[in-house]
Amino acid sequence: MSQAPMVCQPVSIVSPVTLSSEGSWSTGRYDCCSDCLMCCVGFCCPAILSCYVSHKYGEHCCLGLVPGGMTALRTEMRHSYGIPGTVCRDALSMCLCGWCELCRMAREVHTRSLS
Template sequence: MSNPVVTQQPGAGPYGTNVQTGDWSSGLCSCCSDLLVCAFGCFCPFPLACYAANKYGENPCLACVPGGMASMRTHMRLTYGIQGTLCNDALMTTFCGWCEICRMAREIRFRNGDIS
């Protein structure tokens, strides 16, 4: 009898369990839960997007790349086990862009323990 395989399966990585059972820590329009992010989202949306990308560990210029925030939203969902689809990620960042960037920034701050 041969020895059992004890290494990680192919495709397994640092992106959570790929079981999407969770939800975002705040709603799309829950700006009052973090007024600092809300103010930045209203008055300085591009710097907020750069801040969110940087805090998430990506290059801050990701906010300036077409589709960059949609790809970051997808990666966040996979990492945090949040339910959703690629189509939803693209639609939310395209049509609800600034509100979605605010929610992503709040999620990062929540996961880092900056807000409760």
């Protein structure tokens, strides 16, 4: 009983977040004052906010707890929203400014899911 090898990546189910070609984040990396409550949660308990972002984007909520999970999610968000960048910049952003990027991702997914 052998199975044929997989030759391409499986296509993901359409996420509830709308694809866009706007080309930029709706807020800046350091615009914490635009949603103080979300930034307070991100600063006090980033694990909760990362689970919220993952779930709100349509991924499993535990993705935020997996090492590298938020970098992968940021890359996917960037691609689906048409925001230019690279995987290397995504990884550096999450390593150097993780809290700020997490808060920005939360604001982005919240804003785009409302429209």
